[in-house]
Amino acid sequence: MSIGNSPPDDRPSVGRALAQARIAAGLSVDAVSTTTRVRVPILQAIEQDDFSRCGGDVYARGHIRTLARAVGIDPEPLVEQYAAEHSAETAPAPVAPLYEAERIRSEPRRPNWTAAMVAAIVAVVGFVGYTVVSGDGGDGDTSATSPTASPSSTGPSGRSPQANGVPKPPVPSGSAIAAAPPGKVTVKASAEGGTSWIQATDGNGKQLFQNSLKKGESVTWTDDRKIKLVVGNAGAVQLFVNGKDIGLAGSKGQVAHLTYTPGDPTQG
Template sequence: MSVGNSPSEDRPSVGHALAQARIAAGLSIDEVSTSTRVRVPILQAIEQDDFSRCGGDVYARGHIRTLARAVGVDPEPLVEQYAAEHVGETPKVAVAPMYEAQKIRSEPRRANWTAAMIAAIVAVIGFVGYTVATSGGDSGKTTADSGTPTPSATTPSTSPSPQRNGADPKPNPSNSAIAAAPPGKVTVKISAEGTSWVQATDHNGKQLFQGSLKKDQSETFTDDKKIKLVVGNAGAVKLFVNGKDLGAAGTDGQVVRLTYTPGDPTQG
């Protein structure tokens, strides 16, 4: 046990002061050990002024501070007292050499990791370069190959056009076609060039049609004796009566009432 320099008669030793403070605080050694995580044998040795178990002055000072705070006393006076009474008597642990040894041992590992990372990066760069070069060659080849069938691919798309045009000699039906006029009947065709409301009835007053005609729509009505029309917005529709084009039924916005018979080529 390291006793160290004798403390003054009016001041207890560091270990004795810590023990008195612990007892005054009502704490057991086990309780202090649990709260500070300082093992019981080391704590008991410190209270007996044996700091050899601490492992050196640095650790001894650390334990003194920890224990002093745990028992409720100021650690700094005790640390100063320990330095005055015990520095130089407890063997010091060669902390720096151990650290240097660990540092020396760790350096080769860092160098090895660095070399491995460099090698991996070089491998990745080489692989990427090879892939780019290979894909570039393939794409060039593909472009050259794909350029060959281009004329034949466009030939089918252009050749059907003349065939379609030549195979369809009949024009599309037009809304301007004149309604046929069966013998002995009256036929009226109304063709819209805009939106117009139309009502058509036969000679018995039967409603043949009622509703709006929109642009490009048309309706045809036939009766044995008579067709009556009511046309709103008359300028928006054209009339074909008994095979003859009578033109617009009226003017824009005008509402007209018209009647046609089998022999009428004109509006009645």
């Protein structure tokens, strides 16, 4: 596969668009490589519109989708642009002649009579053993096998039932923020409006999270001092700080840098 041709209009090439979005999101090549698991040489080649390192047209489209989501932009227009610019380079795979398929067709397998005989013997021995065991136990006291009464669904004290004397664990709360310990900062990010790339660090600068959050997914962090966020495509992320809904992290396509402390929900 050769290096892609120049786009026919004034819009940036696929690789240039990905590079601009990455820079706008404040991400380095190493950070995007770590998040997407696309090796740095391949990522750099794609940003220069060299797709020969991708290993084929299908892999190139997959890399474009992965990198676009990581930097917070819609991948489909870039995939369509790539297909339009490289349509001449993709040749249909030759169809094998019919006689080739007939020639390599495997012969039908012959029945394994030995295995069938062994299975029949095992079945007979098992049936005889079951008959003997059932006959010996037929005169026994049937009262010993009578089922015991099932425990009441509610005990005398009105508490929930127990299994084998062990209390059932309490049902967890539907919100991780509701159970947050006092004196700490708890931040929940929920991708309500689309995919967003998020990086979270604690008060000591330790990285807690760095990945793309797909639509419908959410993640929660807790720290004693503060939580710092870098949110790509901030208009797609709903934030909950110390149990309160503070709304969207920013506007669509914006890269937001936010910090929260135990005294918030106002931004620290």
